[in-house]
Amino acid sequence: MTLPMVVADDTLPSAVTIYEVGPRDGLQNEASIVPLEVKAEFVRRLVAAGLQVVEVTSFVHPRWVPQLADASELIERLDLRGVADMPVLVPNERGLDRALAAGARHIAIFASATESFARANLNRGLDEQYAMFEPVVARARDAGVRVRAYLSMCFGDPEEGAVPLDQVVVAGGRLVDMGATQLSLGDTIGVATAGHVAALIDAFAAARIDVSSLAMHFHDTYGQALANVLASLRSGITTFDASAGGLGGCPYAKSATGNLATEDLVWMLRGLGIDTGVDLGELVRASVWMADQLGRPSPSRVVNALAAPSPR
């Protein structure tokens, strides 16, 4: 298998944690219901490839996301106390009840940095969003459960345009003050470029929010995701969200231009000599297997290049 030549840059972190979102963020917009056992097998293959954190499902109401109605059954089939951390998305207190009952040890909430997207996605304004999440975070922490907070629309918003840095820092700060242990800054519509990324991370650092508690969640809508990862690495970020095979992404964008593909990220980090613990060949095989289950090719460039027949 072709692999990049390793040329380390000692100004960058030596190791990175990949927060894999494929089974949840990748599958949630699939129109046809993926069988429970296929989902479980996908997670097992991702863990076997060396991914240390895999967000496996969401306890959203089945009416909104029928694809993930089997959340409890899925996590019963998985080893939540095994080598990999398996967070689950929780939209509200009712979701938290179900997640705790099913034995979740790590949850994620999904907040917005903009009023427009909070209303579009949560049917609430920003203040109501915080009021909704406060008891979720408090009860989870009381139960000894870790809480990641996604913050969406951190760079641009389809209604509001460019989102001011301080607005994002204020919103993220609210979630950290509430008790979130990790904050994932999402470029939901993919408009971030490298200088903007560095400026936002710097703004969080200036507000004394620990950069080690930040994760970056980039979309490849305009092809910028990996350049933005590189800029983030320079700013000290060591956790990146990605989706195996590039599954999913923004439902408003075309399928091939959504989430950053985990394989493309691993390829770059490997070339930079940055450890991820991932076996790229195993990961590509897992994504090709899942693409076969879904009946369409992966949009990941690395998957396509490595899974293609050799030119000679």
Place this chain on the structure above:
Amino acid sequence: MTLPMVVADDTLPSAVTIYEVGPRDGLQNEASIVPLEVKAEFVRRLVAAGLQVVEVTSFVHPRWVPQLADASELIERLDLRGVADMPVLVPNERGLDRALAAGARHIAIFASATESFARANLNRGLDEQYAMFEPVVARARDAGVRVRAYLSMCFGDPEEGAVPLDQVVVAGGRLVDMGATQLSLGDTIGVATAGHVAALIDAFAAARIDVSSLAMHFHDTYGQALANVLASLRSGITTFDASAGGLGGCPYAKSATGNLATEDLVWMLRGLGIDTGVDLGELVRASVWMADQLGRPSPSRVVNALAAPSPR
């Protein structure tokens, strides 16, 4: 039209020259012959979009690339003394004769950094390659014609694997010593990652080859092209090769994973506050027009995102 928020980084260059390769590198592998007037119109639209350097064709023998057999007729239809510089590829002395007769003012030669690819592509070893190019460069310079030298396989070679930095610097140095005024370092199979890119540019600088005479030519086979551009900007590079709409690329790779798309490059540079002189909307329209002529969609992420119907 959505555009990225501009956040300049004053450690990066303030302006960049894009060397557009779409009409030559993009079209040369098209199986169906593109009509002469379509080629001319494509070039005119690219120039109208603000591109300052457009490589328009190749004076390769028509037996090898029938698509470009109309090179002389094409440049007769173009304004070689207009606002844009219009270099042409010249494979050997016979090609140079034709290019000079047609009035070319700027040529490009195509050399290899590896013995294997020199033999595969030119049917010559490295020493024979230099012997072939020497009179081409000398005669062109004597005629007052500028000479760019492409150097391919600068990072990895499909036969030889990783290519040592010093081997690339030696090969590039030969071409500069010969009289090439610009050296385009090509990642022909797309395996470069950001640290490798910085190390190669540093190696050229250490050999006292002026970084301002270097251009970088990245392929997006593994999705790394823009991250590699970002690394190159940090190393002081101010000329980048790209292909409008992402046309063409390595003939051994799939069509969607070849040349860096000019639109994706312009988007990133615009977000970084780096001037290119290009009107992105005009450029997208030119690429969509060309995609319609070819009867298949552009692989550029920016073209797809901007040309898609608005989500709301």
